[in-house]
Amino acid sequence: MPARDQAGGPLAAPVRWLALARGWRRLGVAILAGALGALAMPPFGLLPALAVSLTLAVWLMDGAAAGRAGLARTLMPCFLVGWAWGFGYLTAGLWWLGSAFLVEADEFAWALPLGVVGLPAVLALFYGAGFAAARLLWSRNAGRIAALAVGIAAAEWLRGHLFTGFPWNTLGMALGQDLWLMQAASFVGLYGLTLLAVLICAAPATLATGAHPRARYGPTAAAAITLAALALWGAERVPPGHSAPVAGVRLRLVQPNLPQDAKFRPENREDIVDRYVELSQRPPEAGAPAPTHVIWPESAFPFLIQRDPASLAKVGAGLPPGARLVTGAARAEEPLPGERLRFFNAIMTIEAPGRISDTYDKVHLVPFGEYLPGPLDAALRALGLRQFVSVPGGFSAGSRAGQRILTVPGLPPAAATICYEAIFPGAIVPAGQAGAAEPAPGLILNVTNDTWFGDTPGPRQHFAQARLRAVEEGLPLVRDANTGISAVVDAYGRVTASLPLGREDVLDADLPAPVPGRTLYARLGDIPFALMLAGALLCALAAWRRA
Numbered sequence: 001m002p003a004r005d006q007a008g009g010p011l012a013a014p015v016r017w018l019a020l021a022r023g024w025r026r027l028g029v030a031i032l033a034g035a036l037g038a039l040a041m042p043p044f045g046l047l048p049a050l051a052v053s054l055t056l057a058v059w060l061m062d063g064a065a066a067g068r069a070g071l072a073r074t075l076m077p078c079f080l081v082g083w084a085w086g087f088g089y090l091t092a093g094l095w096w097l098g099s100a101f102l103v104e105a106d107e108f109a110w111a112l113p114l115g116v117v118g119l120p121a122v123l124a125l126f127y128g129a130g131f132a133a134a135r136l137l138w139s140r141n142a143g144r145i146a147a148l149a150v151g152i153a154a155a156e157w158l159r160g161h162l163f164t165g166f167p168w169n170t171l172g173m174a175l176g177q178d179l180w181l182m183q184a185a186s187f188v189g190l191y192g193l194t195l196l197a198v199l200i201c202a203a204p205a206t207l208a209t210g211a212h213p214r215a216r217y218g219p220t221a222a223a224a225i226t227l228a229a230l231a232l233w234g235a236e237r238v239p240p241g242h243s244a245p246v247a248g249v250r251l252r253l254v255q256p257n258l259p260q261d262a263k264f265r266p267e268n269r270e271d272i273v274d275r276y277v278e279l280s281q282r283p284p285e286a287g288a289p290a291p292t293h294v295i296w297p298e299s300a301f302p303f304l305i306q307r308d309p310a311s312l313a314k315v316g317a318g319l320p321p322g323a324r325l326v327t328g329a330a331r332a333e334e335p336l337p338g339e340r341l342r343f344f345n346a347i348m349t350i351e352a353p354g355r356i357s358d359t360y361d362k363v364h365l366v367p368f369g370e371y372l373p374g375p376l377d378a379a380l381r382a383l384g385l386r387q388f389v390s391v392p393g394g395f396s397a398g399s400r401a402g403q404r405i406l407t408v409p410g411l412p413p414a415a416a417t418i419c420y421e422a423i424f425p426g427a428i429v430p431a432g433q434a435g436a437a438e439p440a441p442g443l444i445l446n447v448t449n450d451t452w453f454g455d456t457p458g459p460r461q462h463f464a465q466a467r468l469r470a471v472e473e474g475l476p477l478v479r480d481a482n483t484g485i486s487a488v489v490d491a492y493g494r495v496t497a498s499l500p501l502g503r504e505d506v507l508d509a510d511l512p513a514p515v516p517g518r519t520l521y522a523r524l525g526d527i528p529f530a531l532m533l534a535g536a537l538l539c540a541l542a543a544w545r546r547a
Contacts, residue, residue, distance in 0.1 A: 015208040018056065019063035026077075027084040030060055034088025038203075040174040041093050042464040043457055050174045051201040057085050058148060058205035061131060065138045075132050082131025082151075086124030092450065093169045094120060096456035100369070103260050105450055123159060123166065130155030142206050142219045143543020146536045149198035153533055157191050157526070161426070164367060167423055169461060171197045176468045179225075180234030182493050185471045186519040190425040192529040195536060200227055206420060243476070243490040245510035246442070249411060251488065252291035252323070254279045254481045255299075257504040260451040266303040273311050277318030280325075281507050291323050292410055297482040298328035298419055298449040299345065304327050306348075306356060316354030325350040326408055328418060328447040330395075342396045347416050347447060349408050358469060360406045360416040361398030364424060405441055411511070412442020415475065419448045422466035426525045428473055442514055444469055446479040459485060459501055467493055473522050474515035491515045 004245035005296045023030060037053030039046040040534045064077035097119065101112040134151035138144050152171065160167030185193055256275055280294050305311050306329070313528050319325055331346040342517030344361040351357055398404075406416040415428050422428070428444055450459035463485040470477040470489045477489040487498035490512035497509035520528065 011130065012208070012541065016061050018059040018114040019066060021060070021063060026060060026063065027080060030081050030084035033057055033060070034085040034090075035092035037085075037089045037168070037171075038092035039274045040171075041169045041457070041461060042173070042177055043100050043460040045174075045177045047174055047201070050059065050171070050197065051204055051342065051494075052084075053089070054148070054198060054202040054375065055205045057131075058144065058202050059208065061134070061138065061144070064127075065135055067346065071135070075135055075407045078135040078138075079128040079132040082134075083124045083128035085131070086127025087120050089127070090120035090123050090169070091117065093285060093457075093461075096453050096458040099454045099456055099458070100394075100452040115538065119502060126155040126159040127152065129158075137537075137540040137544045139213060139540075139544045139547035141209075141543050141547060142203075143540050143547070145199060145202045145205065145219060146540035146543065148202055149195050150533060150536050150540060152198050153191060153195040153529075153536075154267070156194050157529075160191070164364070165424060167425070168420075168465070170194055170241075173461075173464065173468070174201070175230070177464055178231075178234075179238060180231045182471050183234035183237045184230050184466055185468055186237070186474060186515075186521055188528045188532060189472050189526060190360055190468060191526060192532055195529065195532050196226070196230070199223065199536070236495070238492045243492070243494070243512035246412060246513055248292065249511040250289045250292045251478060251507075251509050251511055252280065252294045252320075253478070253488070253499070253507040253509070254294060255481065255484055255486045255499045255505055256297070256484050257502060258451070260449075269301065269303050269308070269311060272301060273314055273318075277314065279319060280318060280323075281505070282506055284508055288508060291320055294319060294323050294325045295407065295445075295447065295478065296327035297479040297480045297486075298327065298447040299330060300327045300482075301329055303330075304332050304516070306331055309354070312350070312354040312356075314354075315350060316330035316352045319350075319352055326406075326414075326445065326447075328449070333396075344398065345395045345418055347406060347418060347445070349406065351409070357409070358407045360404060362395070362421065363398040364397055364421045364427070365397050406445060413439045414443050414445040414478075415441040415473075416447045417444060421447075422448070422469055422479075423462070425469065425472055426521075428469050428475075429522065440518075441475060443479045443511060444473065444475050446477060447481075448479070449482040451483045454500055455528045461482070463487065467495070472519065474517075474519040476512040476514065478511065488512070 018029065033056035035054045036048045040050035051238065060081045061078055062080050065074050095116055098112045098116040101108040101115055130151035133154065134147040137147040156170050158242055160170065170190055172190045174197045175193045176185060176190065200223040203219040206216055206219040254276060256279060258272065276296055284290055326347060326349055329346055329348050331344045333342045333344065334339050346362065347360045348356050349358040406414045410413055417428060429441055448462065449463055453459055463479065466477060466479055467489050470491055471493040474491050476491050480486050484499050484501035484503060488496050488509040490496055491514050496512060497507055499505050499507050
């Protein structure tokens with residue numbers, strides 16, 4: 001679609017310049033455009049930044065797809081535009097990953113470029129493939145917006161599923177931060193929001209179309225109307241006032257703000273346990289009920305508390321009267337003959353006088369953080385390398401194929417998630433939950449340790465993604481983080497109580513009730529997204545045939 005056929009008005013000159021850009025100039029603009037789009041992610045939430053970013057991406061694609069070389073000769077230029085855009089977007093949005101390499105800098109600092117630049121370079125291949133797929137249906141009209149939306153949405157779905165998946169900062173989060181706009185996730189989930197975000201934010205590219213005013217302004221007007229309709233529907237869905245609390249439940253979230261340094265070592269176990277107990281025993285505010293359940297974060301101890309009867313007894317004795325403890329903790333399992341000791345990143349329920357009544361083992365582990373991927377394990381260990389978490393051989397994944405319900409006396413059944421398990425849409429509630437033997441969950445419980453990433457956008461992005469799971473599933477979220485952000489979120493995504501990043505404190509709060517019934521997304525998963533994707537594909541195909 002040559003710019004001379006499309007560009008008009010005051011945008012003619014910049015669009016023509018972008019369309020004529022070649023080589024490193026084109027790729028450089030694509031990288032900068034992608035980096036600008038990262039400003040739409042938490043903690044900034046600037047949706048117009050994504051609109052500018054995707055509009056530039058469309059105009060760059062116009063140039064890459066133009067000419068008389070034919071489809072086959074333009075696929076690679078379009079792929080490179082997509083890769084460069086994705087590289088800029090991911091690098092600007094995930095730079096904070098480098099903080100983890102500096103916690104034990106003597107051992108991991110050398111690998112910092114692999115996390116800050118290498119990971120975005122690899123993940124950007126998904127965007128390259130998405131842009132190349134969009135080229136197959138690229139046209140000279142508004143249909144190219146639908147083509148790009150299909151390519152990016154499909155690529156992001158694949159990014160969230162292939163090779164264990166990494167759906168961090170999926171473009172749908174641009175709509176998934178605002179209370180009203182995020183309500184659409186209860187129907188279409190994160191990937192449906194992604195498709196909508198691209199359709200809405202890329203629509204202004206048609207303002208440079210030098211055709212009939214309806215073709216030039218119509219898509220942008222339709223995008224604005226769609227955005228307003230989503231906001232109005234979301235405002236109508238969110239009920240006024242506070243969500244009703246679950247009777248007989250008073251939560252205490254403990255945020256110890258423990259550093260991930262030399263102080264967090266097994267030899268300091270007594271000080272660490274004492275700190276947790278002291279925070280847990282703080283008297284509630286005047287007139288407030290005593291806590292019935294105390295929550296401690298992921299990996300609360302730098303030792304195996306299940307094998308330390310003295311510490312376990314101290315924890316049980318230190319709980320508020322009648323309260324039960326839910327805590328993250330590493331767990332070891334006796335090996336079969338000839339096998340090594342297996343370690344699990346777990347959640348445990350502990351009751352006085354120190355009895356462990358139920359556990360959940362993390363299923364979705366962090367590659368290179370908690371384990372080394374199988375094909376690379378032996379080779380990397382031969383070089384003296386290990387995963388970030390200092391556990392011999394790394395953690396083992398939980399035995400179940402999906403998440404499972406954690407049973408905590410006095411609480412509704414809890415859908416347990418540890419750390420970044422909360423970023424995976426559709427994986428919160430056990431697969432096939434409808435009609436399953438396990439009871440339907442009444443809350444999402446997320447314990448995490450974001451200490452690795454300091455005071456950066458990382459912990460804020462993590463919290464925003466966990467918050468969206470509450471809307472998708474129609475369940476309240478209880479999130480306890482070592483350094484923050486700890487919070488209770490109701491089933492509509494409203495934060496009812498929270499502690500900021502970097503503070504040592506406790507948070508006492510009621511547990512909000514779930515939404516009545518199950519959300520459409522909880523019942524159907526990504527089926528609505530698939531139908532939306534098919535509809536957008538048909539629109540792009542129809543426009544391509546008319547071009």
